[in-house]
Amino acid sequence: MSVTVRISDDALALACGADAVAAAFAQAGCTVERVSSWGMHWLEPLAEIDGQGFGPLTPADVAAVLAGTSALGIGRIEAHPFIARQQRFTFVRAGKTRPLSLDDYAATGGWAGLARARDLGGEATIAEVTQSGLRGRGGAGFPAGIKWTTVAKAADPRKYIVCNADEGDSATFADRMVMEGDPFMLIEGMAIAGLAVGAQQGYVYIRSEYPHAIAKMQAAARLAAAIIAPFSVEVRVGAGAYVCGEETSLLNSLEGKRGEVRAKPPLPALEGLFGKPTVVNNVLTLAAVPWILAHGASRYAAVGFGRSRGTMPIQIAGNVRHGGLFEVGFGITLGELVMDIGGGTASGRPVRAVQVGGPLGAYHTPEEFHLAFDYETFAAADGLIGHAGLSVFDDTADMSALARFAMSFCAAESCGKCTPCRIGSTRGVEVLDRIRARSGRQVDAVETLPQMHNARKAARSLTDDIGLLEDLCETMKFGSLCALGGFTPYPVLSALRNFPEDFGLPAPAQEAAE
Template identity: 55%
Template sequence: MIKVFVPRDSSALSLGADRTAKAIQQEAQKRGIEIQLIRNGSRGLFWLEPFVEVATENGRVAFAPVQPKDVAGLFDAYFLNPDSSMAKAHPLNLGLTEELEWLKKQQRLTFARIGITDPVSLNDYLAHDGYKGLANALKLSPAEIVKTVTDSGLRGRGGAAFPTGIKWNTVLGAGEKGVQKYIVCNADEGDSGTYSDRMVMEDDPFVLIEGMTIAGIAVGANQGYIYLRSEYPHALHILNEAIAKAEAAGYLGDNICGSNHTFKLEVRRAAGAYVCGEETSLLESLEGKRGLVRFKPPLPAIEGLFGKPTVVNNVISLATIPIILDKGAQFYADYGMGRSRGTLPIQLAGNIKHGGLVELAFGATLRELLYDFGGGSYTGKPIRAVQVGGPLGAFLPESQFDTPLDYEEFSKIWAVLGHGGIVAFDDTVDMAKMARYAFEFCAIESCGKCTPCRIGSTRGVEVIDKIINGTDVEKNTKLVRDLSDTMLNGSLCALGGMTPYPVLSAMNHFAEDFVPKPKSALKKIIDIVSA
């Protein structure tokens, strides 16, 4: 039977993938053709969703983007037999998916299976190297697993870039023998411009489950929680379905794969507070409290969830563990540059022509991503600014587009890579407004525990408004810089502590937007327009 693939990823659904799938099913039925329709994950070429594929002997052939109105025409052109001359000539035929430049240029390690498999099929997962990492981990001692992760050079992909192996080692050595420990997956992906966590959870949930299981075995934790943002309802259902299947097949629960290890896993829903992406605030929330940031120390690795030693890792960090345990630390560490080892799943977003998921070894430049992959802006206007690393990341001007994606290189230009989201803006962007929004967002999301963030964010909005209105610009600019200094150095966590990144970078690189239009110029414009 011919296999037809239509993605079930949220972004594909947001562009009508369900309707396309239904239309294909109905048309096949009408014509008496038997097909096997598989709802796979997305390949991540989101400008081409719904991205339909037909399996052939030589690999899958892509037809995209396919709307319901295109379906009858595709059947008329015998698209189920992509080698036929009519199917080859069809304008939506993109040829073999694997041969698409956009995918070929990538180094997909964490995303190796994504878009290829049916996310909730355990058999599919196993047929594509799934659970090989766990099989190897079960042959190693906990200390050996931790060493493998340390040697791979993997650093926290949530944004803080702390070495994962070192964190695990702390938890491994924490507490007395037999003490309760936890693995917590931070799936509260709230940064604008990021969706790689969502893709992993929706499109390859077993890889996250496997990564967490290995983490549990490595540090001696028998309980895991995935703290999932409430904005991702599809991910919730898919994760729960995958967890149930993993339990039924003996990959979760007691005696995992016949070993004496126990690991149980539960998804907990967040409730729409951005600050709960901060690890201590997340732990408070998991305990059923307000998401107030905790003082550190003690580190969560020593006193975390319910006061017990806890590993808190981001989705991508945990989802990268299986391939490291499968192929070895050196295999992973061979990718990358400097102290940034391995690959980073980069998310192209905002005003970009070809938005989507690009997994590359560290070291590619922003310009390559924006133009070679992204194809420039969606609107066709020049890209004037990009924000890398979410709402707390710096805005970068064109002169910095040659910076390689590397934690240390970004830190040299007072910017962050964060979770790898890149949001592009064309030349219609008003950077004073973006700076104002950064303060506004901080004010909305502040947990309220520390003064610089709670009060500073609101005062920041007010002062920026004064600058925009042309009131005492010099005095108020000084005030914003002073306020930013207080927030940078005096906030308890990254929310208040990093809000100055977008604010000050906007002021430093795009000062012209903060200059009020002189009255004379305004009068001139009015004269011209009204004439």
């Protein structure tokens, strides 16, 4: 009997060379099974033989692994501290099943949630989701049960379930891993949502940068069609617009329009896709639902911290030694995530900053490592957890350059609908360029014209420019229609607040942290 080797076919494993390693094992006479990824990214390509892990492998390592002489063994994968410390609800099958095998899915508890929802009926299903305390995992943290109730109560024969899989934030990949590793779970979650609110049609809007996720979801939707009927799921592909991760802009994009943000109200729950009542939920929100239905709301709600119930798949990325997917109950501290689990920086240098929540999240310092991972705690610390991505930077990071990047990213990705975001981001880049050059700004020819009564007649110093930047951020924060313009000030102002020395200001006194 030949040896069975399990290797992930997740996009990250492929990018690290998993196909070549799999081919080498097959050539050596092994049976190769392509499974989902365990989420220990620094070990990819990771091979599993009888529960034992070996990684990161190249084809040249295969002979030694099979001969039992490889130094790349990590022992039993499930006993590895990175896995053993997790509480996996959404990623319970990660590393264990073949993503597109209906048999594997059914054998590991798949479809149990949908079966229970069918027994319970719509109203009781929503009650279960509400009791679980599940909040939107896309970033805003809005209670899923309340959103579903609004859609369920809307009197319209046509309703939609839209899954937001436009995961554009840097340092996030949990949505991608769900779609590539356990696509049926997401489809089951959407079918449960459809049953709960009375919708027949679901759309998964996936960003075009995820070709592997698109292919897997399309295949999974075909394979599961009979099981979820009369509900049906269709995959739609984005076109490279970050702003389409905002729910109303995503709806416009699905309708075939420019991905411009809509003003709210009306809420998408009442007038969403094609003007019909629509549930728009993130991948992780919908993917949490089958577990909640199968195991009961109280077991889910028993985990967590404060008003953040259940688990969060946290994505540890950037300059970090042990990057990957770490699902755990809310309440773990930032320092545990970065230092204990992530193992500090990959470069071996001290951590300087951690951006939490993607390009719209704040830059935190090691002095804030005591912060508990929870929506409210981070909001109180002038930050956000967003989609729970951590991007770690070592002490070579130039924080004013990163602040400038935040503004230029906003300028590149702004939909253009509202002025603070469209114009403010470009002005922000200009002000930050002046701050970085420490140049100040002279009065220009137009400002000196006699007609320009209100224009400032004096030159601007560095301090004036920083005041201007703070003003601009204030305007963007409170004047923008959506989170793109509204949250871009978070990385900018947190960098300025926590690392003033990078902006030409005196460094803060060391006790400022508490």
